[in-house]
Amino acid sequence: MNKLALVFLLIVVQGCAQKTYVVELEKLAKFPSKLKEVSGLEVTKDGKIWVIEDSGNKDKIYRVDKKGDIKESLKIDHAKNVDWEDLTMDTEGNLYIGDFGNNKNAREDLVIYKVTKDEMGKKEPNSDKIEFSYPQQTNFPPEKDSLYFDTEGFFHLNDYLYIFTKNRTRPYSGKTLMYRVPDKKGEYEAEFLGDLFLCGDQDHCSVTSADISPDGKTIALLSYGYIFLLTDFTAPDFTKASIEVIDLQTDTQIESVCFYDDKTLLVADEENKHGGRKLYQYRFR
Structure with a gap:
């Protein structure tokens, strides 16, 4: 069997293992005009919702309610918003800001900024730097068929931050690369965990956000129009996970996902010509 045929067979087998469901998101609120580009959100144990915006916006995190109203804003000290793309939190209440947006792969x-639970109670919280690089990337930028190193999604699990890259390859391969780094201040070469084929549509299948459920049993990978729910995995190997595809039937620029509880997701989109700047909810089985 030649290489092209083998790749095609692997994609077909992976695709056959996926179940697709068509749903409609429940709209909760519209964000104020001040929050046009929400790129990440996270929920604390006591139900507080924190959001960030991406490149070109302030070095701030914002606490909002389910009506989309801003209740609090905190400027993060020792942190610069080059391209903040996702938020996550550990079980102790430490917040992590993913400054790893990298559209041109250059x-x-x-860096991931860590804001400790104690710092979160201050008016201008300090942050620690978790700096990292991808061992597979040797050129900045790489060739078009190797544009795997933009990143918009990660989550925390068992002392590690798990990273899912955003695929910009041409021709489009449909894969996300998976890595992890320790959740402690330092400089790291990210540990490569493998790749995962999601789907072959370059407009809808690249990861824009990620989260893991509080019980650790379900991973949500968000893309432009789809949510991929991963189950039946044992960390750090997600390559054999069962994948359920949720078609959200939307053309807005969906950028953020997080678990509100084990069976409820919050989703946010940026404002574009199709609408957006909204907070949504999705409950699954």
């Missing part, structure tokens, strides 16, 4: 200053 950045060499990728």
Whole structure:
């Protein structure tokens, strides 16, 4: 069997293992005009919702309610918003800001800012840097068929931050690369965990956000129009996970997902010509 045929067979087998469901998101609120580009959101144990915006916006995190109203804003000290793309939180209440947006795959200053639980109670919280690089990337930028190193999604699990890259390859391969780094201040070469084929549509299948359920049993990977729910995995190997595809039937620029509880997701989109700047909810089985 030649290489092209083998790749096609692997994609077909992976695709056959996926179940697709068509749903409609429940609209909760519209964000104020001040929050046009929400790129990440996270929920604390006591139900507080924090959001960030991406490149070109302030070095701030914002606490909002389910009506979309801003209740609090905190400027993060020792942190610069080059391209903040996702938020996550550990079980102790420490917040992590992913400054790893890399549209052109040319950045060499990728960093995750850690804001400890104690700092979160201050008016201008300090942050620690978790700096990292991808061992597979040797050119900045790489060739078009190797544009795997933009990143918009990650989550925390068992002392590690798990990273899912955003695929910009041409021709489009449909894969996300998976890595992890320790959740402690330092400089790291990210540990490569493998790749995962999601789907072959370059407009709808690249990861824009990620989260894991509080019980650790379900991973949600968001893309432009789809949610991929991963189950039946044992970390750090997600390559054999069962994948359920949720078609959201939307053309807005969906950028953020997080678990509100084990069976409820919050989703946010940026404002574009199709609408957006909204907070949504999706409950699944």
